[in-house]
Amino acid sequence: MTQRYRVKPSKGQSMFGFIVGLMFVVLGFVLVVPTxxxxxIIWLLVSIGITIMHxxxxxxxxxxATHQVDVQSSKDIMDQEGGYDQKIRQLHKLMQDGIISETEYESKKRELLNEQW
Structure with a gap:
């Protein structure tokens, strides 16, 4: 199961952005639009949007939110990679095929069994 987390600026950052946005709106009305x-007008609309967001x-x-982060649970990752029994079977097949030695097989098997289930 994938969980989605939303990341937004801190209250302090947003307060600073809000104050600066207000200054830009005032500057837009007083100086930028008449000049x-x-x-x-585009400056003013963007400034208003930024001020509202902050x-x-x-x-x-x-x-x-400025970002969204999708995080898979460790169970989902294990399901995608296969369970421990499947990994040990794959290791055993590698040993039978002569790709790894019995010592390497036992070592890797111990590593797998020592991982958190």
């Missing part, structure tokens, strides 16, 4: 016209992250528990 640059269409570009100023405001949500700073003042709510849910927040807007």
């Amino acid at each position: 640059f016209g269409g570009f100023g 405001g949500i992250n700073a003042f709510s528990e849910k927040g807007v």
Whole structure:
């Protein structure tokens, strides 16, 4: 089973982004829109979006994730790789085929059996 974790900025980072975003919005209204016209409107909209995102992250528990991480459980990984019995059978076959020696087989078998189940 794969678990999905969401990663969002810390409250401090979001608060800083919110304050800077507010300054950019004010700067946009006062200076950028009157001076640059269409570009100023784009500047203002982006500034408002950034401010809203950081405001949500700073003042709510849910927040807007910047990353998502999918983590497989160790049981899923074992199921994909095969169980211990299958690994030991594969080792035994390698020994029978002469690919590894009996000493190598016993050593690797001990390693497998000592792993956490």
